[in-house]
Amino acid sequence: MLSTRLFKDLSRKTMIPNVQWPPIMDLDSTRLVLILDYIEQYGQWLSAESLLEHQFIQLHSLVTHARANTQFYRGHFHALPGYSSPQELRAHWEALPIVTIRQLIANNRYFFSEQSPVAHGPTKQVLCHFGSEQTQLLKNNAVDLMDDLLIVRDCLWNNRIFKEAAARLFSSDQRLYTTESDWGHPFSNLVETGAMHVIHATSPAEQATLLARNQFGYLFCSAESWANLLDYYCNNAITNWCVKEIIIEDKPVTQAVRQLTEKIVQTPISERYARADCGIIALRCPEFGNLHVQAESVFVEIVDDCGHSCAKGQPGQVTVTKLHNFSSPLIRYQTDDYAALGEQCLCKRTLPVLIPV
Amino acid sequence: MVENYFFSLDNPIADIAWPNIPNQSATFTLGMLRYVESSQWLAPDVLREQQFLQLAHVLEQASEFVPYYRDNNYARFCDSKHRSKLIDQWLNIPLLTRRTIQQHTTSMHHGALSPQHGTPVILSSSGSTGQPVSVLADLVTQFFFHVFSLRHYHWHRYDFKQKIAVIRDMAHEGAALPYGQSFNSWGSFTQGMIKTSPCHVLQLCDVRKQAEWLDMINPDYFMCYPTVLRELLFLDTPKPPNLKSITTFGELVDASLRQEVHSKWHIPLVDIYSSSEVGYIALQCPYYDHYHVQDENVLVEILDENNNPCRPGEVGRVIITALHNIASPLIRYDIGDYAQVGEPCPCGRGLSVIQHILGRQRNMLTLPNGEKRWPTFTGNTDINLISLFKDMQFQVIQKTLYNIEISLVSAYGMVAEEKLIPQLQNIFGYPFNITFNYVTSIPRSANGKFEDFKSLV
Numbered sequence: 181m182l183s184t185r186l187f188k189d190l191s192r193k194t195m196i197p198n199v200q201w202p203p204i205m206d207l208d209s210t211r212l213v214l215i216l217d218y219i220e221q222y223g224q225w226l227s228a229e230s231l232l233e234h235q236f237i238q239l240h241s242l243v244t245h246a247r248a249n250t251q252f253y254r255g256h257f258h259a260l261p262g263y264s265s266p267q268e269l270r271a272h273w274e275a276l277p278i279v280t281i282r283q284l285i286a287n288n289r290y291f292f293s294e295q296s297p298v299a300h301g302p303t304k305q306v307l308c309h310f311g312s313e314q315t316q317l318l319k320n321n322a323v324d325l326m327d328d329l330l331i332v333r334d335c336l337w338n339n340r341i342f343k344e345a346a347a348r349l350f351s352s353d354q355r356l357y358t359t360e361s362d363w364g365h366p367f368s369n370l371v372e373t374g375a376m377h378v379i380h381a382t383s384p385a386e387q388a389t390l391l392a393r394n395q396f397g398y399l400f401c402s403a404e405s406w407a408n409l410l411d412y413y414c415n416n417a418i419t420n421w422c423v424k425e426i427i428i429e430d431k432p433v434t435q436a437v438r439q440l441t442e443k444i445v446q447t448p449i450s451e452r453y454a455r456a457d458c459g460i461i462a463l464r465c466p467e468f469g470n471l472h473v474q475a476e477s478v479f480v481e482i483v484d485d486c487g488h489s490c491a492k493g494q495p496g497q498v499t500v501t502k503l504h505n506f507s508s509p510l511i512r513y514q515t516d517d518y519a520a521l522g523e524q525c526l527c528k529r530t531l532p533v534l535i536p537v
Numbered sequence: 538m539v540e541n542y543f544f545s546l547d548n549p550i551a552d553i554a555w556p557n558i559p560n561q562s563a564t565f566t567l568g569m570l571r572y573v574e575s576s577q578w579l580a581p582d583v584l585r586e587q588q589f590l591q592l593a594h595v596l597e598q599a600s601e602f603v604p605y606y607r608d609n610n611y612a613r614f615c616d617s618k619h620r621s622k623l624i625d626q627w628l629n630i631p632l633l634t635r636r637t638i639q640q641h642t643t644s645m646h647h648g649a650l651s652p653q654h655g656t657p658v659i660l661s662s663s664g665s666t667g668q669p670v671s672v673l674a675d676l677v678t679q680f681f682f683h684v685f686s687l688r689h690y691h692w693h694r695y696d697f698k699q700k701i702a703v704i705r706d707m708a709h710e711g712a713a714l715p716y717g718q719s720f721n722s723w724g725s726f727t728q729g730m731i732k733t734s735p736c737h738v739l740q741l742c743d744v745r746k747q748a749e750w751l752d753m754i755n756p757d758y759f760m761c762y763p764t765v766l767r768e769l770l771f772l773d774t775p776k777p778p779n780l781k782s783i784t785t786f787g788e789l790v791d792a793s794l795r796q797e798v799h800s801k802w803h804i805p806l807v808d809i810y811s812s813s814e815v816g817y818i819a820l821q822c823p824y825y826d827h828y829h830v831q832d833e834n835v836l837v838e839i840l841d842e843n844n845n846p847c848r849p850g851e852v853g854r855v856i857i858t859a860l861h862n863i864a865s866p867l868i869r870y871d872i873g874d875y876a877q878v879g880e881p882c883p884c885g886r887g888l889s890v891i892q893h894i895l896g897r898q899r900n901m902l903t904l905p906n907g908e909k910r911w912p913t914f915t916g917n918t919d920i921n922l923i924s925l926f927k928d929m930q931f932q933v934i935q936k937t938l939y940n941i942e943i944s945l946v947s948a949y950g951m952v953a954e955e956k957l958i959p960q961l962q963n964i965f966g967y968p969f970n971i972t973f974n975y976v977t978s979i980p981r982s983a984n985g986k987f988e989d990f991k992s993l994v
Contacts, residue, residue, distance in 0.1 A: 197651045198594040198863055199677055201587040202572050202833050207561055210568035215556055217571060218543050223556060234555040241552045297551040299560075322553060476556055506552055 193369050208325065209369040216329040220336075223476045224529045231530050233266070235479050236273075238503045240266040243276070245293070246509035252283075252290040253509065278487050278499065279513045284457070285315045292318050296507045303507045308456045317457055318507035326477040326504050327459040328366035331452075333474075337466035338425065338450055342367065344397025345374035347423075349387055351405050352380035357390050384412035392420040399423045402430045403451070407437055413444050423447050430454055431517075432471060432536040453534070455515060458500045462534050465525050472531040478502055480532065482521050483514065495520045495537045539571040545697060545732045547722075563730035569684045570691065573833045581887045584832050589624045591860045592836060596623065596630075599866040604644040605637075606866065632844070632856060633870045635662075638670050646673055647864050655679075657864040662813045672814045672865035681861055685817035685831050686726035692823040693782060693807050697723060697733040699757035700779070704739045704747055704765050705787075706985025712740040717750060741765070741985050748774040760784040763794055764987040766806075770794075771928060776802040784809060788986050789896050793923045795826060810894050812872060815859045819891050827879045829888040835859055837889065838869070839878050849880045852895060852911075873897050875911075896988075903994045904967050905938050912965060912990050922989060925960060932979045935992040940970045947975040 194203040205213075226234065240263065246253040247262075256277060263269040284291060296303055301321025308315050335342070346363055357380075363373040377394055381387040387409055391399075401409075406428060426441065428451040433441075441449045453462040453471060461478055462471040473480045481489055482496040490496035498517040502510045522533035543557050550558035559567055576584070593615070600611035614630055616622060638645060650657070655676030662670040674682075690697070701723055712718040717739035722728045724736065737754045739747065748769055751759065755777045763785045783798060786809040798806045810819040810828055818835055819828035830837045838856040839847045847853040855874040859867045874897055879890030901909045912922055912933065922933060930946040943961075945952060954973055962968045981987045 196653045196677055198598055199591070199861055200594055201591040201860075202569060202576060204565070204569065204677070204680075207564060211558065211564045214539075214564060214568050214571060215558065217539075218556055222543075238553070238555045241554050245552055299550045300552075322550060322558065325558070503555075504553055 206369050208321070208328075209366070212325060212329045212332065212366060212370065215325070216332055216336075219329075219476045220333070224472075224531050226530055228524070228530045231475055232270070235475060235503065236266040236270045239273075239479060239501060240269045242501070242503060242506065242509055243269060243511060245297075245506050246511060249293040249295050249506075250291060250509060251294075252287050253511065256283075274487070274489065276512050278483065279511060281310055281514065281516055284317075284510075284513070285310065285313055288315045291508045291510075293507050293509065296320060300504075300506055306456060317505075317510075319505065320507045323459065323502070323505045323507070327454075330460040330463065330474050330477060331366060332370065334427075334450075334452055334460075334463050337463060338427075339466070340398060340425070342371045342373040344424070345377065345394070346398040346400060347377040347379055347391060347394075347396040349391070349399060349401035349405050349409070350378070350380045351382075351387075351402075351408070353382060354380055355382055355386055355390070356380040357393070384409045385416070388412055388416065388418070395420060395422045397422075397424045398427060399425075400427045400429055403428045403433050403437075406433070406441075406449075410437065410440055410444060414440070418445060421445060421447075425450060428452070453536075455517075458502055458510065458513070458515065461498070461500060465527050465529070465533075467527040468525050470522060470525045470527075471534040471536065472525065472529060473534055475531050477504065480534065481512070482519060483512075490520065492521045492523060493535075498534070539567055539574060539691070542567055542697075542731050547727075547730055547732045560729065565680065566683050566687060566726070566730055569680070570687050573684065573688065574691070576833060577829075577886045577888050579887045581881065581889065584887050584889075585624070588832060588836050588860065589627075592627075592858060593623050595858070595860065595863065595866050596868065598647065598863050599868060602648045602650075603646065603866055604648070605641045606868070608644070611868070628844070628846075630869050633868060635670050635871070635873060638672070638867075638870070642671055645865050647866070650675060650864055654863055660813050670814050672862070672867065674816075674862055675864035678816065678859070678862045678864070681834050682816045683726035685820070685834055686724060688831075689784070689807075689809055689817075689820050690723075692820060693784075693805075694823075695758055695782065697727065697731055699781075700734045700737070700754070701758040701760065702737045702739070702751060702754045702756035703759075704741060704751075704761040706981075707738065707740045712738045714739070714742055714746055714750065717754075741981065744768040744772055748772055751777055755779050757781050758784065760786065762786070762986060763788045763790045763808075764981075764989075766798065767794055767923075768930065770797050770801055771930065773801075776804070780804060782807065786811065788988075789894060789900075791921070791923060792826075793921065793927070797927075810891070815857050815862075815867060815870070815872070818855075818857065818872075819894075822882055822884055822886070822890075824884045825882065827882065828891040828894065829882065829886055830891060832888050833860070837891070839876055839891070847878045849878045849890075850892075852877045855894075875901070899992055900988060900990050901992060902935055902965055902990065903938060903992060904965075908966075910966055922961075922964060925957065925964070930979055931989065932987075933990045935969075935990075935994055938994055940972070941965070942972050942974055944974045944976050944979055946978060948977070951975070 194200055195206045196204045247257050303318040303320045305316045306319050308317055358378045360376040362368050363376045367373050379390045381390055426447055426449045431453055432451045438449055450464050452460055454460040460474055462473050465472050479501040481499040483499045484490050484496045495518055498515045498519050500513050500515055518537040520535045520537060522535045525533050546557050546559050546563055548560050597615050599606040600615050614626060657673035657675045660672050660674045717737055720736045723733045727733050739750050757779050759780055782804055783806045790808045795806050807821045811817045815835055817831045819830045822829050836858040839853040840856055841847050841853045852875055855872050855876050857870045857872050875895040877892040879892035882890050895911050902912045903909055932944045934942050936942055958971050961971055
């Protein structure tokens with residue numbers, strides 16, 4: 181099992197003085213490892229039907245909470261009957277009206293729960309940008325936990341070497357180069373990692389210059405940053421490049437960018453599909469390269485313009501329900517991203533496959 | 538798989554039904570169980586290195602903050618810059634006797650315990666000789682106690698949804714006949730973490746009453762002292778229909794008892810080696826009758842009479858160092874037990890192996906030439922004491938170097954003494970003067986435990 185590697189690599193960052201072995205990690209890290217282990221060993225291998233059953237148990241809890249505790253959903257779902265069981269909710273799921281980005285922006289604070297479960301931890305606000313507009317969402321520890329463990333899962337799936345130095349690239353309006361001692365949250369208390377070089381630069385040329393200062397095993401950046409930098413590298417010499425893998429942290433890159441990357445820097449590229457409003461939605465299959473929906477954290481539907489579920493292979497809007505955000509529930513939230521659902525992956529994971537359009 | 542417990546978590550984080558998020562105490566306990574279930578496969582030398590990394594902390598804390606160790610200059614064994622060298626000089630550290638601990642009770646306590654270790658509680662050994670050993674145990678020690686409690690049931694695949702019954706010595710009267718006492722969890726190691734069926738407990742009492750109670754409860758699992766089990770088997774108590782496994786603790790288990798359980802009840806017997814003052818020392822392997830030292834909890838050394846480590850097959854004194862009890866460090870503590878070192882286990886765990894636990898020094902027979910023997914333990918079950926008296930309750934006491942008295946419960950009838958004496962002399966390896974004493978009952982010691990053989994020499 182992949183997570184066995186995590187136990188072998190566990191750092192000695194114990195939170196109790198004078199207890200070095202076996203290490204007693206902090207609560208969040210211990211929880212992350214336990215649940216990651218659970219989803220690696222069980223969650224992703226459940227039958228498709230069983231996976232749906234489990235998701236609807238959680239969806240029922242979320243919808244019940246949202247109707248009782250958020251002003252938006254009280255109104256949005258007012259015409260719907262109560263659903264007394266996960267099975268009943270599943271039978272009527274498509275009756276739940278879609279939530280659009282426009283509705284989220286217009287009704288911003290009405291999405292905030294009046295009462296979040298205390299055990300989910302304190303809430304914090306997250307700013308989400310949509311072109312020239314922005315809105316806020318609330319998150320809490322439970323939401324962070326699931327997103328953090330998916331970040332770690334991504335590393336395990338791709339067999340990344342934690343001890344390697346890495347760089348994170350930002351397009352910015354200022355030039356700034358800092359070096360952190362490790363990869364940062366959520367790795368800091370979990371595993372020994374190499375350094376993280378954080379690069380803020382105003383242009384691809386400046387990014388290339390700063391990247392050439394040091395050697396790194398991994399480069400983390402957004403799809404847009406990488407596309408711009410790649411464009412620069414097409415016409416300029418590349419120096420001091422020894423990156424083993426480029427990790428795009430927000431959305432799938434196009435086939436053209438992937439091929440050009442192979443040609444220009446001869447480096448594999450992998451992506452997460454993630455959004456500020458929904459967190460991580462999908463990760464690349466370690467064996468077959470398909471995008472696997474992270475079904476333990478999000479319920480994803482592909483929906484046509486009439487709000488109906490699309491058949492496999494038929495493109496539509498990616499519609500997300502975040503399973504664990506009880507602070508700002510997003511239920512059947514239409515992202516304006518387009519994709520289609522693919523056939524089950526040959527890796528035998530039952531996590532649905534997403535084909536970006 | 539530790540993750541099986543995810544399906545029966547008690548009080549998980551509210552409103553998150555899948556994947557379940559365990560509460561704080563369940564997270565730490567299951568997280569540590571998951572860790573040790575992974576680290577148990579490390580090679581023995583790697584495990585030993587990890588132990589000594591931890592032991593360096595214990596030694597440093599003890600020599601700086603615990604008056605007994607400070608006054609006895611344990612600092613000379615600490616070299617914070619060269620912690621890896623501790624393993625080389627470990628055998629130079631003096632052994633700690635029960636007597637020393639009893640004489641220095643409060644000066645064995647840490648003077649400046651960090652708040653993360655919590656408020657310590659007092660733990661006392663059962664003190665079957667009337668001389669208990671008391672130590673402080675901090676939160677970390679209590680935490681690991683829960684982890685290794687859970688590991689025992691985890692290793693032997695006990696299902697927490699099933700019913701468990703316990704017969705033991707209880708400090709209070711609530712567990713008396715006719716019903717005993719029922720608890721809503723199997724113990725503090727599951728309470729608030731994992732949902733379990735009730736645990737039914739009965740205070741030690743007359744064996745026939747115990748048999749009736751066991752029949753009434755009809756548990757899936759049963760825990761008791763080995764001698765309680767033997768008494769039940771003596772009585773030809775029928776196996777409770779649902780019973781699937783027995784766990785014994787607190788006393789010695791020999792091969793004949795295992796065989797008897799197997800032949801009469803057709804279920805496994807699993808044994809636990811623990812003590813009040815250090816917690817879990819060794820648990821029975823899931824696949825074999827021998828024991829795995831809980832190397833993540835204690836360093837166990839088995840030393841010969843010259844204080845050199847015994848090799849596999851050899852018997853020696855059990856010396857224990859608790860890895861995490863900073864509140865009352867026990868460094869090279871001679872717990873008073875004898876055990877036989879085992880070969881590495883074919884199950885693949887790197888945890889060290891104890892082949893047999895033989896008992897205390899007072900359970901050893903002394904021959905007139907000074908040689909010591911284990912009368913209740915021989916590899917040949919045809920000729921040992923237990924097989925000789927297998928249908929009756931007995932106790933053998935060596936009164937002097939030449940005299941042995943055997944107490945027998947008269948309810949079982951008289952024995953053919955003339956026939957038995959030569960067989961007993963053969964077992965003892967010397968023509969002792971043997972006398973028989975018929976009694977109505979043989980009392981247990983103050984802590985409820987029972988010894989088949991005691992030496993007063």
